[in-house]
Amino acid sequence: MVSLVMISKGFSQEDSSFYGSFESNGIYYQENENDKYNEQFASNNYLNLNYIFKSDWSFEAQVESYSPLRLQGYSDSFEKTHLSTLNINYSKKGFGLTFGSIYEQFGSGLALRTWEDRQLGINNSIWGVRSTFENKNINLKLIGGWQKKGSQISVGKVIGLDSEITVFNSNEIYQNLMLGFSYVGRFENLAVPAIYPPVGYDFNDLTNLFSARIDYVKNDFYFGYEQVLKSEDGVTQFGLILNDFVKRGSAHTMNLGVAKSGFGFDFTFRRLENMGFFGDRFEQGELFGETTINYLPALTKQHDYLLTNINIYESQPYVSFPDPSLMKAGEIGFQVDLYYDIKKGSVFGGKYGSNLSLNFSSWYNLDGEYSYNPLDYKSDFLAFGQKYFSEQSIELRKKWSENFSNIFLFVNKFYNKRYIEEKLGEVNSQIIVVDNTVKLENKRSLRFELQHLFNKDDKKNWYGYGLEYNFNYNFSAYYNNIVNYQNIEDDKPNYYSFGASYTKNSSRFSLSYGKQRGGLLCYGGICRYVPEFKGLSFSINTSF
Amino acid sequence: MLKKIKFFSVVFMLHFCINAQENVPNIALKTISGSSLQSSEILNNDGFSIISFWATWCIPCINELDAINELYDSWNENHNIKVLAISTDDARSKKRVRPMISGKNWVFDVYLDTNQNFKRSLNISGIPHTIIAYGSKIIHRRIGYSPGEEKDLLKIISNYKQK
Numbered sequence: 001m002v003s004l005v006m007i008s009k010g011f012s013q014e015d016s017s018f019y020g021s022f023e024s025n026g027i028y029y030q031e032n033e034n035d036k037y038n039e040q041f042a043s044n045n046y047l048n049l050n051y052i053f054k055s056d057w058s059f060e061a062q063v064e065s066y067s068p069l070r071l072q073g074y075s076d077s078f079e080k081t082h083l084s085t086l087n088i089n090y091s092k093k094g095f096g097l098t099f100g101s102i103y104e105q106f107g108s109g110l111a112l113r114t115w116e117d118r119q120l121g122i123n124n125s126i127w128g129v130r131s132t133f134e135n136k137n138i139n140l141k142l143i144g145g146w147q148k149k150g151s152q153i154s155v156g157k158v159i160g161l162d163s164e165i166t167v168f169n170s171n172e173i174y175q176n177l178m179l180g181f182s183y184v185g186r187f188e189n190l191a192v193p194a195i196y197p198p199v200g201y202d203f204n205d206l207t208n209l210f211s212a213r214i215d216y217v218k219n220d221f222y223f224g225y226e227q228v229l230k231s232e233d234g235v236t237q238f239g240l241i242l243n244d245f246v247k248r249g250s251a252h253t254m255n256l257g258v259a260k261s262g263f264g265f266d267f268t269f270r271r272l273e274n275m276g277f278f279g280d281r282f283e284q285g286e287l288f289g290e291t292t293i294n295y296l297p298a299l300t301k302q303h304d305y306l307l308t309n310i311n312i313y314e315s316q317p318y319v320s321f322p323d324p325s326l327m328k329a330g331e332i333g334f335q336v337d338l339y340y341d342i343k344k345g346s347v348f349g350g351k352y353g354s355n356l357s358l359n360f361s362s363w364y365n366l367d368g369e370y371s372y373n374p375l376d377y378k379s380d381f382l383a384f385g386q387k388y389f390s391e392q393s394i395e396l397r398k399k400w401s402e403n404f405s406n407i408f409l410f411v412n413k414f415y416n417k418r419y420i421e422e423k424l425g426e427v428n429s430q431i432i433v434v435d436n437t438v439k440l441e442n443k444r445s446l447r448f449e450l451q452h453l454f455n456k457d458d459k460k461n462w463y464g465y466g467l468e469y470n471f472n473y474n475f476s477a478y479y480n481n482i483v484n485y486q487n488i489e490d491d492k493p494n495y496y497s498f499g500a501s502y503t504k505n506s507s508r509f510s511l512s513y514g515k516q517r518g519g520l521l522c523y524g525g526i527c528r529y530v531p532e533f534k535g536l537s538f539s540i541n542t543s544f
Numbered sequence: 545m546l547k548k549i550k551f552f553s554v555v556f557m558l559h560f561c562i563n564a565q566e567n568v569p570n571i572a573l574k575t576i577s578g579s580s581l582q583s584s585e586i587l588n589n590d591g592f593s594i595i596s597f598w599a600t601w602c603i604p605c606i607n608e609l610d611a612i613n614e615l616y617d618s619w620n621e622n623h624n625i626k627v628l629a630i631s632t633d634d635a636r637s638k639k640r641v642r643p644m645i646s647g648k649n650w651v652f653d654v655y656l657d658t659n660q661n662f663k664r665s666l667n668i669s670g671i672p673h674t675i676i677a678y679g680s681k682i683i684h685r686r687i688g689y690s691p692g693e694e695k696d697l698l699k700i701i702s703n704y705k706q707k
Contacts, residue, residue: 017565017566017567019565019566019667020667021667021669023669048667050565050665050667052569055570058569103659103661103664104659105658105659108635108638108658109634109635109658109659110635113634113635113659115634115659115660116664118669134572134580139580164580166579166580169579174577176577176578176579178578178579215578217577217578220646222577222642224578255639257639257642257643258643259642259643259645259646260646261646261649262646262647262649263646263647264642264643264644264645264646264647265643266639266640266642266643268639295634295635297634297635297636298636299636299639301601302600302601302636302637303601304601304602304603335639337639337640337643337644338643338647339643339644339646339647339648340647341647341648341649355647355648357644357647397610407603435603437607437691439691439692443690443692443693445690445691445692470690470691472690473690473692473693473696476690501688503686503687503688505684505685505686505687506673506685506686506687507687508670508687508688541669541670541687543565543666543667543668543685544565
């Protein structure tokens, strides 16, 4: 410990700096269905240290400790105390070299994305080598290694090459055109399965992804298209891979929009077919899906309120044939966003103006011919099969005076539980939210929100409310509650939480108690993901 | 138990021993039109930069930037302050950034940190997170946002000028 003090003081000179951050999230589970967690304390802790020397060299190390238990909802590969991230970087005159843990993205991530998200328990960095070169017109990246899987690494090896070329970039006429090309390969030599007679796998140990993209902007108009093609690979079903079920994959995404002063419009189309791509093939279908190489998020509006976070769509990029009446090969659909600034002084804008935003999204299975015995499918390219999900929302932000403003939100949602969760049922729901903020004197403010979910199916109606009081810019307290009041069968379940937080510069401490659904919680001026639990929780976050 | 005590003791000692991150690191970012550039190119070299990390799905972030938008013109003219709004939206919501900022008529510069490398280099785990820099030197950082807090940013800058 004394050595660390000496080292930190010694290294913090004029041309170098030593800094870091610490985050700890702990929960005492008062009640839990899982006996392992019932009346137990669990915490996830992260200590990140960085050292920069002469602006060319940087070193990063991250130690993680899951003690005495990891929080619920995290893979069992997160355990004990271990060195999670370690890398050394050198960069000079456009050239860069990294050894160790690598965080990188090619294009929009359809072919490769490695990143860390602690709330979601994601850290799929590549342990290996990266070399980069960039100037005004060309950006090149070469990467290779194994993927992180908790405190271990994947069996499969990953190699990637990405290039981005700026064809023209003119500020005078505000027009630019960029082209990008990527290659990602995953080499995994699968052991012969322990069956009799022993049969090896017929497909290549090396799976290839080739990707091309174009991005064009001219004045207020923009357009982008990206396509990824995946070579033949065994499809993982129920933890098995059969030689008779080997398919190619593909991803297509197109985006176009108009962005003028006071008005914004965006349209996105995406089609995914058999796009599961993991460092270890058998991770597909597992609960935590670790070692995922690419990034295929749901393209829907992300919500911040408790009731709007019920029945959230999860993207369906994989092949899944759980039974003859439920066969999926991917997803196809679109999302539209529209933003409009209602001007100050207009009839609807009032003295301070208003902001209107609309969002529409719809996602479907790939239409085509499906067979359960033998397992096979042939999809049509631009055909829409069974609907998975659709949502339409309208949000109005209005400032009524210097001290009072509110947000009004209406959401209409269709959620196909059968196809998304592989359970039974379809859910049609409508949600209304009114979120009000009042500024008071002496740095104080009050926020209160009301929510209602209308639902004739599933668990029927909910109502919810929340209150947040900021005593000043550092200290705040809150209470929120959602009640499934028409769910008589489950005795009208409710989820509540009350807590407080203290913030000082880049440090924050929070404490709360309650029973919470999983989802995005925005209180105390911070947004973060919270897993479902009942008990006492704390969070410490500081940068130094 | 002993291991836990040791772990937290190390953290406690480091917090007091390590000098805070002094400079804004030089990390690749993208403009909203997709061009690549380095973070060092966007800082206000002879004045103050307010670097605000946000996302299209983060309500407190949008509340803060809406409030700053109303004050920005006078900040820029009278105090040589540049606001840099760094979007941490990834591929899921990145497409929403450009139409949103146009629809809201935000007048300050917005940049994209789609793999969150810039956010990571500054050891930021929660947003909104705001950093005030003079040139590339970090003079203040703050996590979270409360209504009205944007006015404190100007006070911090004024106090720094008087030193």
